Structures are given as structure tokens and as C-alpha cells.
Amino acid sequence: MAADIVDPVSMVNDTGKSSRKKPRKGVRPLADLIGATLDPICARRGFGSASLLSWWPDIVGPDYESSTYPESVHWPKRHDQRGADAAPAVLTVRVLPSQALFFQHEIPQVLERVNQFLGYQAIGRVRIIQGQFTLARPKARAQNRPLTEAEAENLEARLADIGEADLQSSLKRLGAAILTGK
Structure with missing residues (x-):
């Protein structure tokens, strides 16, 4: 018995677009x-x-x-x-x-x-x-390691030119989170 062969041209609908859904590439939300x-x-x-x-x-x-x-x-x-x-x-x-x-x-x-x-x-x-019930409690987060002295000095040197204090402190927190793997 011969296998059915699907012609790609026959998969096109009236609007001229393919009716076959393409797989989504990249990261999908959980x-x-x-x-x-x-x-x-x-x-x-x-x-x-x-x-x-x-x-x-x-x-x-x-x-x-x-x-x-x-x-x-x-x-x-x-x-x-x-x-x-x-x-x-x-x-x-x-x-x-x-x-x-x-x-x-x-x-x-x-x-x-x-x-x-x-x-x-x-x-x-x-x-x-x-009645009583139990709700699932989120697990406690693991504590991040502290910055090493070399990492802290490097971060301070990179952010020294920023004049606005709020922006500088926000960038310090962001940089520390990135460097410690959070």
C-alpha cells in the first residue's frame, strides 16, 4: 500500500496562506x-x-x-x-x-x-x-553570595562617572545581582 504524499501546494487555503501551523521558536512562557x-x-x-x-x-x-x-x-x-x-x-x-x-x-x-x-x-x-486546608507555600530563596572585594571595586569604578545618586545606586544593585548570579 502506498503512503499518502501531501503536496505542499494543497496545504494553502483561500487566502493564500498555509493552513499548517508553524512551530513557535524561542522561549515559551511557562x-x-x-x-x-x-x-x-x-x-x-x-x-x-x-x-x-x-x-x-x-x-x-x-x-x-x-x-x-x-x-x-x-x-x-x-x-x-x-x-x-x-x-x-x-x-x-x-x-x-x-x-x-x-x-x-x-x-x-x-x-x-x-x-x-x-x-x-x-x-x-x-x-x-x-474546614482546614493547606496552601502551597513558596520555597525560601537561596541567599546570594556577597561580592568579592575585586568585584565591588570594579563595579564602583565603572559607576563612578554617573552623577545622579538614585541611578547610581540602582545600577549598583543591578550590577551586584548580575555578578552574584541572581
Whole structure:
């Protein structure tokens, strides 16, 4: 059996451009690579994508960023399905027991912020679940080594001609960070 041979001319669409996507060259943002992996996991919990989870601290503000966590979104049946109603989705939020009463009073503002984030009135109700949870904490950064005397003298000599003190101090910090490998 002969293999199908694709003619490059047949890959051209009506506008005269090739319909084949070219691979992206260079460095790709980490979000592009991780997003495709996380989206199916988030979809099982009702989130359309991981964006609501990653922006949650900005949505609820500094008072509730460490004491609340969005668990899931329960979407109602679609209108074209039998038994569907026009009810909006329900957002389930896990809240530390000590903050649950305070958070309950903030629900109207949280609903407004979530719907503003999503771009339409998607969420109509917030369901609170009291309980403990652990958030992933960022690892502590490794300390950079100090500049050697020769590096510090070299940096001072290069920046001696700069007259503006603010610019000179900023460039010193930048130079020190580059030289120490930060």
C-alpha cells in the first residue's frame, strides 16, 4: 500500500496562506505549558480553567487570601437539556472556621468580583464549607553570595562617572545581582 504524499501546494487555503501551523521558536512562557496540563484537572472541579484559582488572592483581597480556597463550581444543566433551569452556577469555597462568619458577610462583594473576573454573571451563589486546608507555600530563596572585594571595586569604578545618586545606586544593585548570579 502506498503512503499518502501531501503536496505542499494543497496545504494553502483561500487566502493564500498555509493552513499548517508553524512551530513557535524561542522561549515559551511557562504558563503556556502548564495551562494545558492544569485545565483538564480544573475542569473536573467545574473551573473552566486554572485562572480563577490563580487569581483568587486578588479576587478576595488580602483579608481572605490565606483563609479561603475555591473548592469547585457547580454549573446548572444547559438550557438545551431536559430539566434545565436558568439558575446560575454555585461556587463552593472552603473557609477556615475562624473566618467563616466574617467571610459570609463579604459574599456579595466576592460574587461581584468573581463575576467581574469571569466577564458575565456566571456565579449566583456562594456555598461555604468550613474546614482546614493547606496552601502551597513558596520555597525560601537561596541567599546570594556577597561580592568579592575585586568585584565591588570594579563595579564602583565603572559607576563612578554617573552623577545622579538614585541611578547610581540602582545600577549598583543591578550590577551586584548580575555578578552574584541572581
